[in-house]
Amino acid sequence: DTGVSQDPRHKITKRGQNVTFRCDPISEHNRLYWYRQTLGQGPEFLTYFQNEAQLEKSRLLSDRFSAERPKGSFSTLEIQRTEQGDSAMYLCASSLDARGPYEQYFGPGTRLTVT
Amino acid sequence: ELKVEQNPLFLSMQEGKNYTIYCNYSTTSDRLYWYRQDPGKSLESLFVLLSNGAVKQEGRLMASLDTKARLSTLHITAAVHDLSATYFCAVDDLSGTYKYIFGTGTRLKVLA
Numbered sequence: 307d308t309g310v311s312q313d314p315r316h317k318i319t320k321r322g323q324n325v326t327f328r329c330d331p332i333s334e335h336n337r338l339y340w341y342r343q344t345l346g347q348g349p350e351f352l353t354y355f356q357n358e359a360q361l362e363k364s365r366l367l368s369d370r371f372s373a374e375r376p377k378g379s380f381s382t383l384e385i386q387r388t389e390q391g392d393s394a395m396y397l398c399a400s401s402l403d404a405r406g407p408y409e410q411y412f413g414p415g416t417r418l419t420v421t
Numbered sequence: 422e423l424k425v426e427q428n429p430l431f432l433s434m435q436e437g438k439n440y441t442i443y444c445n446y447s448t449t450s451d452r453l454y455w456y457r458q459d460p461g462k463s464l465e466s467l468f469v470l471l472s473n474g475a476v477k478q479e480g481r482l483m484a485s486l487d488t489k490a491r492l493s494t495l496h497i498t499a500a501v502h503d504l505s506a507t508y509f510c511a512v513d514d515l516s517g518t519y520k521y522i523f524g525t526g527t528r529l530k531v532l533a
Contacts, residue, residue, distance in 0.1 A: 409454075
């Protein structure tokens with residue numbers, strides 16, 4: 307296992323711009339999660355995929371946010387018309403049903419700064 | 422709604438001392454996770470506790486789970502500076518998605 311990877315690691319953007327983040331889960335992991343962590347807080351759940359199906363979205367995920375997981379492999383999280391309140395660390399995690407669906411492995415995160 | 426609370430939120434301790442971080446959660450669950458996070462970094466898994474009475478130890482850290490009391494503890498023995506970090510507990514919500522609900526975090530500073 308090479309671990310969960312995320313790209314980019316850091317992103318600085320101006321308010322109103324669109325940004326897209328990518329997450330590559332551990333190979334063959336069928337479950338994929340996105341979390342958001344603001345400064346001084348614990349991570350908060352954003353959305354969950356089982357294979358390619360997006361099965362749950364948090365109310366934190368406004369209409370400006372969209373996530374996909376085509377073919378059940380990598381996932382993307384797009385934020386449109388970014389706002390300063392979107393500045394946070396975006397964490398991706400994956401897990402595998404066959405090894406216990408509950409143990410999640412986290413990626414290094416993408417830190418977004420909106421100026 | 423599942424809630425997870427940790428205390429203390431901040432902890433400053435001397436090297437060599439012992440201390441315990443508490444994690445309380447609001448609904449039944451028999452799975453609890455502890456993570457460490459260094460500033461600007463992602464989450465490092467410390468312990469996975471999967472049943473009532475589970476106890477795990479790694480180095481100077483020991484975690485336990487009491488599902489009846491809805492309480493987990495992370496005990497630090499003879500703290501060293503390298504343990505300075507923020508520690509989070511998390512519970513999965515048993516909904517089938519197994520999404521994590523994280524605690525507020527405990528920021529630990531070990532003073533030399």
